[in-house]
Amino acid sequence: MKNSYIAVIGGANIDIQGFPHDKLVFHDSNPGQIKVSLGGVGRNIAENLVKLGVNTKLISVVGTDPYGLKILEEAKVIGLDMEDSIVLKDEATSIYLSMLDESGDMVAAISYMDIYEKLTVDFIKQKKKVIENSKLCIIDTNIPREAMEYILMNNNNIDFFLDTVSTAKARKVKDLIGYFHTIKPNKIEAELLTGIAINNEDDLKIASEYFLQKGVKRVFISLGDNGVFYNDGHNINHIRPPRVKVVNATGAGDAFMAALAYGHFYELGIEEMAKMAIAASLIAISHENTINPYMSIESIKSKMKEIELC
Template identity: 65%
Template sequence: MTNREQEILEIIRKNPIISQNELSQILGITRSSVAVHITNLVKKGFLLGKGYIFRDDSYVSIIGGANIDIQGFPKSKLILKDSNVGAVKMSLGGVGRNIGENLVKLGIRTNLISVIGDDVYGGKILEESRLIGLGMQDSLILKGESTSTYLSILNEQGDMAVAISHMDIYDRMTVDFIKDKKHVIENSRLCVVDTNIPASVIEYVLTAHKTLDFFLDTVSTTKAKRVKDFIGYFHTVKTNKIETEVITGMPINDERDLENAADYLHRAGVKRVFITLGEEGVFYSDNTTRGRVRAKGTKVVNATGAGDAFIAALAYAYMNDLEIEESAKLGIAASIIAISHESTINPSMSIENINLKMEDILSC
């Protein structure tokens, strides 16, 4: 779909009875040009003939971060407070964007609502999104602003040693802006939210769209605090142990503590809970089933994108009506694929490869 076709489709979504003359006036093009674009949208299956009937094509909406990742990889043991010989790699990142790219690779139509600058990095993010088929036409593009940047240093095991995030631009996403995206959010089957965006925006989205299921990626311990007071609005929550402790106010030292934390979240209203535990796998729970799944030993090349791949797999499982244990296994398998490549997004991410990795997943 071309950029112009995407623009026309979004206008029609807001007003399905709009005329071609009205479209031409809004877009500043001739009516005949509008007619050609409409014909192409029908041919491509996005519109089902006259009357602007939309194809029933479920999609996931994501509200979250899109940024540039700069990563440093030491050649040998990382030495702090010193210059380390190694390699530096720049790639596209951001929790929301990463989840979106993984979902596209899993065959799920996805629309990302984020905030970027009109700089070279923002242009790169938009161009790459267009090439891979990740919708970003509803994102906020700010003139004269710098696109969010995330700088991380990995240790010799591929785990993050330290990072600096320059993400002030996300504070520019406002409730008024997100109100204008009501149709995008409401028409999605599922909405994934990451905590890079302001708490006021998250709270508005959750309370204004009560019939929609929301998934949460807490991103970090500090940002997890943003959703503590309205955690119960989420259908599915994916956190690590420390983030869970922050949200629930409960220390987690053993299996019983995990169960108590899950019970706390269920009482608040959360339907599905996934608590990632590193090498110890993931604890999962809903109102009827709970357990843990682990993976056989896997060499970590870059652990940065594991969580993004995990929640993308959970969203895929939701879209395909899978049970919670199967969902947890898909998440672990996707994480294994993610950490086995130096890039945050493994180019070989696919549902076929996830299914192959499922053989390495153990239920406990």
């Protein structure tokens, strides 16, 4: 049914993460734990949305190797619709290998994501109905630029949300930014996309207004443990979260985007969306899994009460 679901187009992969027991020592073998879990920015956002009770369709690509089959199997278990994804025989599913430091922050990573090049314009054309019947569509920059451009140019009535993924991948959308309804770059990505150095609140306002002038309707600039700055041309604010212990920071951005999409899906105001997004990211970083198994709309609302007290 039209407008009854969110479409997500982006990455689905296996995450392999290393957690040292003590302070990370470079150029040496570090005793610790290694965790293998399902990941990919698009897939992570989609799983968080499912946990928030939103019907979600994920358009991605996996191989028929054990990793790809595990991603498809888990999607069925949690209720994530991957019927519109490509499953390629004899192709290796994307892998993201990361090393975290003793504080839970990622210090280095290697991504093997060649399979995403199979998300071609010809394939995306076959999914036009899935995209145009969604309430909103989230795109992550793992997919090829040509596919992103085609989606944005040929679906004029859809609100597109952008997850920039990384500084390197954000470059793909620099000249397409105005086609997105909502974006959530971090400070470094915002600097890259605008050409504006961000050193204070005034710079945040100038950068956000650059995006608005390009055509973006809602701008959220993520500032890590300093919260989020948002601007929609009418409402401007900087919300700072309470301090929490970081167990694993990897999934914070994915949870943040899922909460923004939830807010838009239910037509909430920008301030409530921002508070929900911060609450979701705080819940995400408090668990060793990239996606907190206890993520829910109830847990977000509870965490929002702590933000109100800041």
